[in-house]
Amino acid sequence: MSNTKDNTIVIDPVTRIEGHAKITIDLDEQNRVDDARIHVTQYRGFEKICEGRPYTEMPAMTARTCGICPVSHLIASSKACDAILAVRPPKGGRNLRRIINLAQIVQSHALNFFHLSSPDFVYGMDADKADRNIFKMMQTHPEMAKEGIKLRAFGQKIIEELGGKRIHPTWIVPGGVSHTITEQMKQNILDQIPEAMAIAQKALRFFKENLPKFEKEIETFGNYDSLFMGLVNKKGNLEHYDGTLRFMDAQGNILEDGIDPRFYKDYIGEAVEEDSFLKSPYFKPLGYSKGMYRVGPLARLNVADACGTPLADRELEEFKALGKGKPVSNSFYYHYARLIEIIYGIERIEELLGEKQTLDENVRAHAGVNRNQGVGCSEAPRGTLFHDYSVDNNGIITGVNLIIATGNNNLAMNAGVKQVAQNFVDGSNVTDGALNRVEAVIRCFDPCLSCSTHALGIVSSRIELRNAKKETIKVIDRR
Amino acid sequence: MIKQKVRVKTFQINGIDVTGRSDSTILEVAKEHDIHIPTLCYLEGLSCVGACRICLVEIKGSNKLIPACTGKIKEGMEVFTDTDRLHKHRKMILSMIFAERTHTCSVCVSNGHCELQDMSVELGMEHSQVPYLTNRFDIDASHERFVNDPNRCILCTRCVRVCDEVEGAHAWDLVDRGLDTRVIHDMDDPWVESESCTSCGKCVQVCPTGALSEKGVSATEMVKKKSLIVNLLEMRNRER
Numbered sequence: 001m002s003n004t005k006d007n008t009i010v011i012d013p014v015t016r017i018e019g020h021a022k023i024t025i026d027l028d029e030q031n032r033v034d035d036a037r038i039h040v041t042q043y044r045g046f047e048k049i050c051e052g053r054p055y056t057e058m059p060a061m062t063a064r065t066c067g068i069c070p071v072s073h074l075i076a077s078s079k080a081c082d083a084i085l086a087v088r089p090p091k092g093g094r095n096l097r098r099i100i101n102l103a104q105i106v107q108s109h110a111l112n113f114f115h116l117s118s119p120d121f122v123y124g125m126d127a128d129k130a131d132r133n134i135f136k137m138m139q140t141h142p143e144m145a146k147e148g149i150k151l152r153a154f155g156q157k158i159i160e161e162l163g164g165k166r167i168h169p170t171w172i173v174p175g176g177v178s179h180t181i182t183e184q185m186k187q188n189i190l191d192q193i194p195e196a197m198a199i200a201q202k203a204l205r206f207f208k209e210n211l212p213k214f215e216k217e218i219e220t221f222g223n224y225d226s227l228f229m230g231l232v233n234k235k236g237n238l239e240h241y242d243g244t245l246r247f248m249d250a251q252g253n254i255l256e257d258g259i260d261p262r263f264y265k266d267y268i269g270e271a272v273e274e275d276s277f278l279k280s281p282y283f284k285p286l287g288y289s290k291g292m293y294r295v296g297p298l299a300r301l302n303v304a305d306a307c308g309t310p311l312a313d314r315e316l317e318e319f320k321a322l323g324k325g326k327p328v329s330n331s332f333y334y335h336y337a338r339l340i341e342i343i344y345g346i347e348r349i350e351e352l353l354g355e356k357q358t359l360d361e362n363v364r365a366h367a368g369v370n371r372n373q374g375v376g377c378s379e380a381p382r383g384t385l386f387h388d389y390s391v392d393n394n395g396i397i398t399g400v401n402l403i404i405a406t407g408n409n410n411l412a413m414n415a416g417v418k419q420v421a422q423n424f425v426d427g428s429n430v431t432d433g434a435l436n437r438v439e440a441v442i443r444c445f446d447p448c449l450s451c452s453t454h455a456l457g458i459v460s461s462r463i464e465l466r467n468a469k470k471e472t473i474k475v476i477d478r479r
Numbered sequence: 480m481i482k483q484k485v486r487v488k489t490f491q492i493n494g495i496d497v498t499g500r501s502d503s504t505i506l507e508v509a510k511e512h513d514i515h516i517p518t519l520c521y522l523e524g525l526s527c528v529g530a531c532r533i534c535l536v537e538i539k540g541s542n543k544l545i546p547a548c549t550g551k552i553k554e555g556m557e558v559f560t561d562t563d564r565l566h567k568h569r570k571m572i573l574s575m576i577f578a579e580r581t582h583t584c585s586v587c588v589s590n591g592h593c594e595l596q597d598m599s600v601e602l603g604m605e606h607s608q609v610p611y612l613t614n615r616f617d618i619d620a621s622h623e624r625f626v627n628d629p630n631r632c633i634l635c636t637r638c639v640r641v642c643d644e645v646e647g648a649h650a651w652d653l654v655d656r657g658l659d660t661r662v663i664h665d666m667d668d669p670w671v672e673s674e675s676c677t678s679c680g681k682c683v684q685v686c687p688t689g690a691l692s693e694k695g696v697s698a699t700e701m702v703k704k705k706s707l708i709v710n711l712l713e714m715r716n717r718e719r
Contacts, residue, residue, distance in 0.1 A: 054620055054628075060586040060698035168585065173697040366695065368623075394620035395694075 031427030071104035072380030079376030081174030086370035092360030093176025107155025108381035114148020126433035176364035222331025222416030225250035227293035261377030295383025297337035312344035520635035588701035594687035638682035
């Protein structure tokens with residue numbers, strides 16, 4: 001619903017992203033879109049808060065940057081602490097960390113697809129915005145809504161089973177995990193796998209069947225050349241827990257490979273924008289803005305040679321064909337990649353639970369401070385996550401640098417917003433459907449803005465339309 | 480003939496007739512009669528100092544509230560441990576303890592095993608009634624095995640007392656005043672440099688919060704051996 005008062009339009013309510021953002025759309029003299037940008041408007045200062053605290057507190061503390069993906073922070077943070085201790089957790093501990101990380105990815109992807117994005121697919125981008133939400137889905141497509149909730153619960157229950165609670169578990173610690181799991185816990189997870197897999201496959205079928213409805217969006221939803229970054233394992237396959245960094249260009253050329261994440265600063269620069277608390281990381285060798293890269297499910301599937309699990313590999317082959325020999329560049333396909341990753345996650349969890357060492361008694365390495373710096377890197381649902389800590393000889397934190405998954409995508413999200421605004425927004429007649437598309441392109445990236453700025457957020461966004469003189473002519477508040 | 484020190488006194492707690500040795504505290508007699516009074520700085524086996532004031536009780540005829548852990552019993556006195564006035568004051572005291580330092584439970588090593596946290600549950604304290612001061616103190620993690628985080632200290636002085644009275648080292652003491660008060664080693668030396676500390680770890684085990692902890696433990700992992708001191712003293716007495 002929009003209300004016009006003077007030169008301001010206020011639209012209230014709802015948008016489906018995690019965090020608080022503002023979008024400005026600048027028009028030229030002919031009322032055509034000249035530029036569009038996303039601004040993240042909060043600040044929490046986690047990097048500063050952590051200074052002076054013991055490194056042992058870091059996993060629990062940094063996990064508080066987010067309630068959606070705390071496990072991702074626990075993983076990256078604990079890995080940074082492993083580096084400070086100069087230990088490698090035992091295989092059992094590593095396997096258990098991998099399982100909980102994948103469970104986190106499955107639940108987060110399910111949240112994005114079913115709870116946040118599926119209303120766009122089911123009702124279309126131009127549907128009444130009062131209908132574009134999970135509650136309407138419950139009324140008209142109860143089975144799909146229930147399945148979404150079940151799939152998310154699958155991931156959450158694994159986190160609870162292993163970590164003791166669904167949000168902010170303290171089980172992942174420097175050196176490994178705090179305790180092993182029992183045969184019964186393993187069986188409890190295995191029992192849920194067939195239903196979760198059936199739901200994931202059904203969702204993927206639904207998405208693929210509905211792709212023709214979104215031809216125009218597919219062409220213009222963040223469809224541009226950019227680099228891609230992600231972790232790959234020794235075989236060059238999909239990796240979420242360990243591995244090395246790979247950068248790929250829009251043509252599919254591998255620019256850098258086998259990079260130890262410890263040396264991330266040699267490859268990633270962080271630019272600071274005047275109008276956003278979210279930094280803009282870029283690929284250093286190409287410089288700011290030219291070095292724009294994307295991370296997350298789309299990037300991970302682009303840079304990986306294979307998934308390494310049978311069902312996901314079959315889907316990956318089909319997915320890669322969309323790129324016609326090049327990486328898949330359309331951000332709309334983030335949704336597609338997300339669904340393939342859910343399938344991979346479920347398959348891989350089953351594989352890992354089948355490994356003998358997963359139930360090993362030895363799940364944690366103990367040591368004192370052996371290094372004064374440690375970098376932890378892992379793949380969070382939204383992309384590559386870096387935790388970089390400096391400590392004194394007593395283990396007290398002296399410096400922290402966090403590069404959060406969503407932050408990596410900042411330049412790319414801006415490019416996507418601009419492209420969609422130019423294609424769908426008409427300055428003289430701004431429709432709700434057009435504005436929804438501007439938001440929907442951001443939704444493709446599944447940003448977690450409160451997390452990315454390590455900032456306190458409420459679910460809300462604001463779109464400002466500015467004329468050629470940069471005067472705000474419309475404000476659309478969507479909270 | 481009965482000596483003065485073992486004379487028995489009779490009085491009332493919450494309307495119940497109780498008796499206790501003449502040198503007993505109200506808290507000791509209450510405990511003997513299974514009457515619960517919340518405590519925080521008190522620890523069985525150590526001397527009582529009335530540092531936290533959580534165990535305040537009302538005495539009929541007196542407007543003044545007194546701590547049960549240091550208040551001596553008197554013949555015929557009427558003590559009340561469970562009144563609205565006491566609930567209000569205890570909650571305020573607890574709020575002030577929380578507000579004085581930065582007790583962020585969720586990331587604390589003692590989360591789930593903390594006496595301060597338990598007290599907030601017992602007293603039904605859902606939020607602080609006074610603003611947080613967010614003072615920041617440097618952590619002393621210089622010791623090989625232990626960490627002293629003054630940000631989580633409630634100044635109960637259990638560490639000071641156990642070190643003095645049980646270990647006999649008196650390595651700990653207090654420095655500065657008011658909000659700046661801290662427990663320190665020797666002449667405010669880093670823990671590792673303390674010449675009087677024997678590294679026995681009793682102070683860590685009696686600390687009610689996450690202020691003193693073992694090094695290397697993560698959030699929620701610091702579980703303390705609360706009965707250590709009583710057991711130790713019992714063993715010593717047996718040897719004698």
